[in-house]
Amino acid sequence: MHAVIMNGSPRVRKHSNTDRILARFLQGMTEDGSTFEQYEISDRKQWERARTAFQHNDRILIALPLYVENIPGLLMEFLETLIPRGGDATLSFILQGGFAEGAQLRCGEAYLEMLAGRLGCRYGGTLVKGDNFGIRLTEGKEQERITAPYREMGRVYSREGSFFSEECRKFTGPETFPFFTRLLISVVFRMIARKRFARAARAWGATRPLDDRPYGGRGV
């Protein structure tokens, strides 16, 4: 199988979590014998070639981060320029986000199903998974732990050409966490995560508190 892969993240490739995910996913795909060509929507100079690839291939996959419950504005701007296909191509998606619970991504997933039809394509399903914010803040083995599971999903996509299998459905993880897990997460955020975020912010050069209100008002 040959697939057109589009990284729909507006973030430049160097810092793109979606790109790290795709790297693992494409490793699995190629191990299964598939080939691909990849385009970065963050780079407007690639849009013309990406449009041509969309028109002339029958297996297309767009990977994207969830932005305010749906696709990022920059990706929408690109998609608005496409000429819809005539039902002769399959369009699948990898939807990733920061929130860990699967339920957080369902509104975006529902749009992607509609979008495939609007672009004149058959819908090939969406691989949905959250809890990916940490990719940007980690390196090496810790980052690998987050992205590695996508390798197997690349193999599945290579074999089946879609994300409708039970294996892909389970990949999302829990739809919502049980009460006690949520309680534990809340405690972790209050006691540990805030310190970690503050450390990351100092490394990024922040000189103001993370809950600063630059346009007025008291702190959180």
Next chain:
Amino acid sequence: MVLLINTTDDTGVTGQLRELLEKTGTNFEIVQTAGMKINPCMGCNHCWLRTPGICSIRDDYETVLKRIIGAGQMWVITDTALGFMDHKGKNIFDRILPITTMYLHFRNGQMRHVPRYPVLPDVGIIFRGEADRAYLERWTERAALNFERKALGVFRSDEIREAVACMR
């Protein structure tokens, strides 16, 4: 204060809204973004981690953001594309990230980012063109969660009177 953000090139809708809102004595402000430079969010996370609350993209969105903070209602008037709001409307929402901190908590059964400011607006949509209205309504409900506020509804541009009835 009712904030109306018109991302379309057509000032006819906002003209009607101005007329109706003046009659009802509603406190409102209209922002026309057609002549503004508003870039898409790049997802750099600087507004969370490097310059908390301040977007790294130095364009006209900052004036919009300052008005969103403290407004009681925010209505985005948008064109549509591919069954949803077009990229200009979506960019207004994507760029709201600085109004939240990167801290997380559970509110109303949902994990959300902790808002940076105490007063944020309810959210409504007025759309021009063809869209999947049921989906837009679902999306607006979800988008309002980011403000920890409520959705005011989704109205076509020929339903201005119905929308105005929700503005106060």
